[in-house]
Amino acid sequence: MWYIWLILAGVFLIGEVMTAGFLIFWLSIGSLIAMIVSFFTDSIIIQTSIFVISSVILIFATKPFVKKFAKVETVLTNAKSIIGKKGIVTVDIDSIKSTGQVKIDGEIWSAIGEDETDIPKGAEIEVLEIKGVKVIVRPIKQLSSKY
Numbered sequence: 001m002w003y004i005w006l007i008l009a010g011v012f013l014i015g016e017v018m019t020a021g022f023l024i025f026w027l028s029i030g031s032l033i034a035m036i037v038s039f040f041t042d043s044i045i046i047q048t049s050i051f052v053i054s055s056v057i058l059i060f061a062t063k064p065f066v067k068k069f070a071k072v073e074t075v076l077t078n079a080k081s082i083i084g085k086k087g088i089v090t091v092d093i094d095s096i097k098s099t100g101q102v103k104i105d106g107e108i109w110s111a112i113g114e115d116e117t118d119i120p121k122g123a124e125i126e127v128l129e130i131k132g133v134k135v136i137v138r139p140i141k142q143l144s145s146k147y
Contacts, residue, residue, distance in 0.1 A: 001047065005035035023059065030055030082109070082127050086140060093119040093137070102127075102137060110134045 012028035034051035041047065082104050090108060093100030095116040102111040102125055113119050114128055114136050125137040 001042065001044065002035045002038040005031045005038055005047070005051070009035065026058040026062070027055050029058055080130075082107075082135065083129060085127050087125050087127065087137070089119050089121050089123045089125055089137075092121050093117075098134075102135065104135070111137050114138045 009028045009031035012024050012031060016022075016024040016028065030051045033054045034047045037050045038047050085104050087102045087104035087109075089100065089111070090103050091099070091101040093102075093111055093113050095113045095118060098112055100111045100113075100119070102109050104127060110133060111125070112131075112134050117139070119125060119137065119139050124140040126140050127135050127137055129136045
């Protein structure tokens with residue numbers, strides 16, 4: 001019966017490689033423990049019980065450890081990553097017509113001004129939020145007018 005537990009351990013390891021979590025690995029270890037137990041007893045009930053008990057213990061015992069030491073970094077998507085960044089107005093922002101474009105980190109975005117403010121081309125802006133497919137911006141400094 002030991003070879004069945006070994007095959008199961010291999011199947012669980014392959015399953016672990018194919019998934020993003022770190023759960024099936026412990027089922028593989030539980031299979032290996034059940035394989036060792038199979039050398040001492042032929043009872044399938046005892047072997048299966050050892051498999052289930054050891055797998056559950058390993059899953060719950062290591063969960064806090066993995067959570068403590070695994071550093072999960074949140075990667076902001078393109079849309080969320082531009083909030084707070086500065087850019088330049090490339091097409092006059094007219095909030096009444098809801099037109100205008102800004103360039104942020106080399107990308108062109110449709111934009112509207114906060115509080116329905118119009119912002120002229122060339123003005124430096126800061127991104128406040130994203131609403132639908134448009135960024136909500138406010139001017140950082142106004143262009144000086146030439147007389």
